[in-house]
Amino acid sequence: MRIVIAEDQVLLREGLAMLFVDGGHEVVATLGDAEELLAAVTSYRPDLVVADIRMPPTFSDEGARAAQAVKRAHPEVGVLLLSQHIESQHVVELVALGGFGYLLKDRVLDVSEFLGAAERVARGGSALDPQVVAGLVARSDPLAPLTDRERDVLELMAEGLTNSGIAKRLYLSERTVEAHVRHVFTKMALPETEDGHRRVLAVLTHLSTAAR
Known part of the structure; x- marks a missing residue:
């Protein structure tokens, strides 16, 4: 060789x-x-x-x-x-x-x-x-790193709920939901922006994965 x-x-x-x-x-x-x-x-x-x-x-x-x-x-x-x-x-x-x-x-x-x-x-x-x-x-599988709770949060984001709405649905504090959302963005390697597009990108990724 x-x-x-x-x-x-x-x-x-x-x-x-x-x-x-x-x-x-x-x-x-x-x-x-x-x-x-x-x-x-x-x-x-x-x-x-x-x-x-x-x-x-x-x-x-x-x-x-x-x-x-x-x-x-x-x-x-x-x-x-x-x-x-x-x-x-x-x-x-x-x-x-x-x-x-x-x-x-x-x-x-x-x-x-x-x-x-x-x-x-x-x-x-x-x-x-x-x-x-x-x-x-x-x-x-971009969702593989997410915990079960983070997946729950992402699914509710896909339904169009705000952090406040997610907190009410999951019986969590809004601050806890904000932390989960940050973890979702980090684990999915979504770039930080000033216009809130990370939330949209996260939802689109979730929907495309679910459609496989």
Whole structure:
């Protein structure tokens, strides 16, 4: 298996290279950022790319975006993303392409399991961290993070009730209802605005989910 590694942390980058070499694989290139990843893949034609999601210069999603570019240009190349934390942006699209894996970095500590996952991805399979899967499931259902009481509040919001009306219906104080509404907005990741559109967006999301 021929491998290109893109990881800005030198120790982890070299450690990953040693793991693969000790496992009988060939590391054909190691990179400290994602900018040259596509060019390296085009030049070296690896079977697998291992890349960190957060890389220079902004340490946001450079690795994930570079992975997308690689899969578009070379769909046969397996891509294994690594991350310190669960980040679902870009992941759904990549999962659908096949030959893709996403693991939290601490999974590297189980060397045999990590190498097995990498080999599986290189063969066109998938390898998703259980915590990543749980995050994607929650992402696919925007209401999943809500408690039963928060769902009750959202349903009454969908009926057009004000916070005062919801409080009367559920026998709660208006302040408690306001807290539930804030939690609904936060858990549904609705942007804060000055014109009250978050309430409308929450209701629309609830209705679209119910219609599935």
